[in-house]
């Protein structure tokens with residue numbers, strides 16, 4: 001994506017002192033862009049809306065910040081996001097968007113919003129049509145106090161503020177400080193409140209503390225897809241090493257089912273083919289292409305040309321690349337936290353399954369220890385991050401007992417890898433994948449404000 005000269009790029013300037021949280025900018029945006037009732041591209045995130053004494057009260061008016069290093073455009077697999085170099089606006093092309101929602105997972109500012117009627121993402125356009133006519137965006141022109149205005153990137157020195165996630169992506173937004181008061185939420189010496197009080201201050205009446213945008217419930221098909229993908233790669237790699245041999249029919253049926261499942265969450269399924277159009281920068285595009293080629297080559301090498309080893313090795317290489325791509329898709333997300341070894345979650349899971357399938361006791365023991373470490377680390381970090389909210393439950397227990405403890409006991413008792421051992425390992429890795437999805441806490445301004453509060457206690 002073209003990177004405009006930073007000194008010329010338009011940017012929002014937000015004065016923390018003069019913003020009164022009146023929502024005029026939110027309504028101006030909705031009116032200007034003809035948004036249906038209840039849909040908003042701009043939001044007000046308030047700290048201390050109950051005006052508790054001795055704590056600052058401030059409001060953030062937030063939408064897309066048209067970041068100079070926009071990760072949404074890099075990550076979009078359909079090449080549907082681009083910058084208008086005339087104005088600097090980062091725009092979603094709704095004729096190209098496939099509704100995969102990935103842009104909202106890599107944006108730390110909760111800017112892209114899913115339009116369930118159209119099946120595509122939408123967000124603030126910087127009022128590009130107005131910028132092209134040398135007019136201001138509706139939000140800045142209608143702000144009654146002048147708190148939200150239009151400037152250029154870096155023209156004024158700003159401050160960092162709780163609720164605006166720190167991200168190295170050069171958002172075109174500058175916050176001007178509050179006079180005589182720190183914009184940081186808790187001044188030194190303030191008696192610190194408990195968790196429920198903090199939540200009550202930050203969250204307007206009737207709303208609960210925001211959960212992560214991703215949950216097992218919403219992304220179940222993707223969790224199953226990635227489990228199928230890593231199990232098929234492990235099976236194929238084990239077969240290249242000798243045993244167990246790939247059954248071509250079953251392999252291809254599972255492969256097709258997997259890709260079918262992965263399209264279930266798309267808003268525009270008929271555009272699924274567009275998912276491979278951004279190989280240059282999107283790991284999601286690379287994942288989709290690698291998966292398709294791996295299934296095709298794997299089937300060719302086992303069903304049609306079993307005598308040509310080169311095809312099998314090419315499929316094996318594609319399988320390994322697929323695992324790397326899957327891991328990178330999740331590492332690119334804007335997350336509140338991630339566990340150590342998350343960046344190799346699929347690779348390590350596949351290595352564990354391969355070692356069990358091939359009956360390699362030494363490698364199985366080693367990879368099992370690494371899997372156990374990764375699992376415990378994830379649980380500990382999640383517990384810290386979600387203090388006072390939901391905690392891991394039966395899934396974690398299942399993963400530990402069925403996926404690691406029982407196979408070890410059965411292997412020792414049987415003196416080798418029985419079908420029961422392999423079944424337990426596969427079930428355990430599937431549970432681990434579900435648990436991994438459950439831990440994908442995507443950063444948003446509201447969550448960021450809450451976490452800043454916690455870390456200052």
Ligand code: SF4
Nearest residue numbers: 064065067070072107
């Ligand atoms: S604020 Fe979010 S959607 Fe807007 S350009 Fe930055 S990363 Fe993309």
Ligand code: SF4
Nearest residue numbers: 076097098100101103
């Ligand atoms: S294709 Fe996906 S990542 Fe790209 S704009 Fe649409 S929802 Fe966002």
